[in-house]
Amino acid sequence: MKVVDQYHKWVEWSDEDQTYVGKCPDLITGIHGDDPVRLYAELCAVVDEVIRHFQATGRMLPRPRVRPMQEVV
Structure with missing residues (x-):
């Protein structure tokens, strides 16, 4: 397994910011953008x-x- 694959990453919609937010809390606070696929x-x-x-x-x-x-289940 690659080192990068050990860190959980996800993109979610933020109602507060009205944009998508990409997160990897073990390494960075986050980034944001309008397109969830491009953002990931x-x-x-x-x-x-x-x-x-x-x-x-x-x-x-x-x-x-x-x-x-x-x-x-």
């Missing part, structure tokens, strides 16, 4: 860039802690 691609690129920065500077990445919820 941008979010993945930003998260990948943050990971490369951590690695290039010798800093330890934070442990991935946010996990998607699993529906219980």
Whole structure:
């Protein structure tokens, strides 16, 4: 598994901001945009860039802690 795949990322609509918000709380606070598909691609690129920065500077990445919820049947 790639390092980037260990971090949970998602896009959701914000009624308060009237825009889509992309989140990866283990690494960044978030980004926003009008197109959810394009925003997710941008979010993945930003998260990948943050990971490369951590690695290039010798800093330890934070442990991935946010996990998607699993529906219980």
